[in-house]
Amino acid sequence: MKGSLAVCLRDIQKFLGQPALMLSTTVGPLLTLILLGSAFGGAITHAPIAIVQESYGPYTSSFIGILQNEQSCQLGGINCQNSFQLIEVPDLDTAQQMLHQGLVKAIVLIPLEFDNSLAANSKVTVTVTLDNTDPLSTAAIGPEVAQAGQQLSSLVQTSPAGNSNMTFDLEDAYRNVLYIEFMAPGTFVQSIMFVSIIAGGVQLVVDKERGIIEGYLVTPLKKYEIVIGVLLSGVIKALFAAVALFVLAIVLAGIRPMNLFPSPNLLGIALTMFTLFLTSLGLIAMMTAYAVRSTSADLYRVTCFPINLTLYYTSGAIYPLDGMPTWMKQVSVINPETYAVHALRLLMYKGAGLQAVAGDFAFLAVFTGLMLILAIAAFRRAI
Amino acid sequence: MQTFGITKRFGDFTAVDRLDLRIRHEVFGLLGPNGAGKTTLIRMLVTVLSPTEGTATVAGADIVREADKVRERIGVVTQASTLDVELTALQNMNLYGMYYGIPRKKRQEKIQSLLKVVGLADRAKIPVAGYSGGMKRRLEIVRALVSEPRVLFLDEPTTGLDPQARAAVLEYVKRIHKEQDITLVITTHYLDEAENLCDRLAIVDHGEVVAEGTPTELKRKVSGGDIIEADFALLPQVALDAMKRADFVLGIKKRDGGLTILVKNGAEAVPRLVSLVDSSGGKLRTITLRELTLDDVFLEVTGRSISEDTNVTQNRLARALQRVRR
Secondary structure: OHHHHHHHHHHHHHHHOOHHHHHHHHHHHHHHHHHHHHHHHOOOOOEEEEEEEOOOOHHHHHHHHHHHHOEEOOOOOOOOEEOEEEEEEOOHHHHHHHHHOOOOOEEEEEOOOHHHHHHOOOOEEEEEEEOOOOHHHHHHHHHHHHHHHHHHHHHOOOOOOOOOOEEEEEEEOOOOOOHHHHHHHHHHHHHHHHHHHHHHHHHHHHHHHHOHHHHHHOOOOOHHHHHHHHHHHHHHHHHHHHHHHHHHHHHHHOOOOOOOOOOOOHHHHHHHHHHHHHHHHHHHHHHHHHHHHOOOHHHHHHHHHHHHHHHHHOOOOOOOHHHOOHHHHHHHHOOHHHHHHHHHHHHHHOOOOHHHHHHHHHHHHHHHHHHHHHHHHHHHHHO | OEEEEEEEEEOOEEEEEEEEEEOOOOEEEEEOOOOOOHHHHHHHHOOOOOOOEEEEEEOOEEOOOOHHHHHHHEEEEOOOOOOOOOOEHHHHHHHHHHHOOOOHHHHHHHHHHHHHHOOOHHHOOOEHHHOOHHHHHHHHHHHOOOOOOOEEEEEOOOOOOOHHHHHHHHHHHHHHHHHHOOEEEEEEOOHHHHHHHOOEEEEEEOOEEEEEEOHHHHHHHOOOOEEEEEEEEEOOHHHHHHHHHOOOEEEEEEEOOEEEEEEOOHHHHHHHHHHHHHHOOOEEEEEEEEEOOHHHHHHHHHOOOHHHHHHHHHHHHHHHHHHHHO
């Protein structure tokens, strides 16, 4: 028994001697609580919606007004915010383009006969096209638009039977996308992040501690050759992990990306690979810069955990950005994973082309460039 | 290889102080206690550190202005192992050859012949993690030879090895020097190693060369002669004074429990010393006659024994470890 006490004491003393490790046991779960809790608990707000207005008149105006003022609240009715951010679009084609590029989550088409029909107390149908590649957002948007319609109905005359004259036709813009499919792109990005942390970074800190980096420096290898070699091997490993996961997700999880099913689309595949490549290079350069500047492998490992969680949860990988509180949205704007996940979703579930993902590529390219500069500078300074 | 007033300061501390050395095509030993500046000197010579002042030429190239050329012409075996233990000996050596841009075919031939030299050819395809300490060290040494360097630096090549492994490593180092026609620069604090391996030696202390020459020359520097180690049961001051005055005694050093006495001719000196102690009222416990070793040279030029110094180092290490644990 005394022996057990001694062993126990030893473990506790060692644990107390590593405050960083101690912290990491609470920081991770705490981050999960705050980030994931805030995202899932939050109602979808400020969801961008395209309004195509073919009819002009008092009913249309009040309907838009009601949509504009529609509020979504947290559970318990506190902290209410506008549900929608309405964007008036001149015609249906433009609106569909925007939906395809991920700029709006839904299109509300107010038909030509809207005002006349309601004035004449006859039936009218409003078509709502939903971007169902984001199942969580659209599940909230459809019913809320309908609710706005009911409010309008209660203001105007109704049919003798007391039924509303207004009906809503909810249309899915794409084939049914399951939540597991919605979540998949974030998983690919996370596998890249894992490789960046484990392979690119830790390897380097350990090599530095073991003096292998100094061993490199007495050979004719140039510093830039070392950096490029390290980054290249990291990208290869990360791409391997991401592609392996992609294939496994298709085989085991039943993911059906449009650029592969029913028939493969070469451009779509190439753009998907390019997204994964750019993401790998950026994240590996970032973690390499961080690793080279780290003083110990332990500290590096411990701090990587919360960094990874924060990037993953705020990227919209598991919950749409529209449902996040403002401060989380602000983090997501500068989070490279956000753009990677966004681009992958467009490519995988909408069969989008280069034009749709150009913005995401631009952000990722700038981010990657910055991180490369940082990695090279860190390398030069630390070694 | 030659150094020209090479100096390295870290803040106020001068690790290497205006050092001038000339090393020919030979096995050259750098001897000195830990912290004497040996490793700093080597790190400058292999272009990892740049000197604060002065410079050096290594294999015909300047270490400051032509560092790239120096790196192409040297091989380095550092104190801490830099092998990739997950990889096989072949992989380790192959990668090293690639760092130097050696063509594939030549690289493979060279690797095969080198692995044979150190007796690792039949274990070349297993991961290095399964090697013993001695095997690893041998592999590291030949790995540094893949690029056919003109100068090979070995920083304490036998530290941490058991006596057998040490002997084997030294044997291979000698063979390599003969077969590969290469200049070797070795730092060590094993005196026997330096004595039987090196053509010439420099003893470094406090960043300066305090003695330089062949092992024989260095021993002769300590006035030539033999060493008597004497332990006393009783040693009155009169006896000590008498010894100091005796014409056959060249020098006396006190050590724990006895004296180390440098004499002209050991065979004659022993009986004379015994009678001298007797007649002045002292009492001998043991008396040993031995030849002069580098340790005595070291004692003479630095004022302390190298083995004492090793203890100091170990204590320092132990304290450092404690600090880390805390």
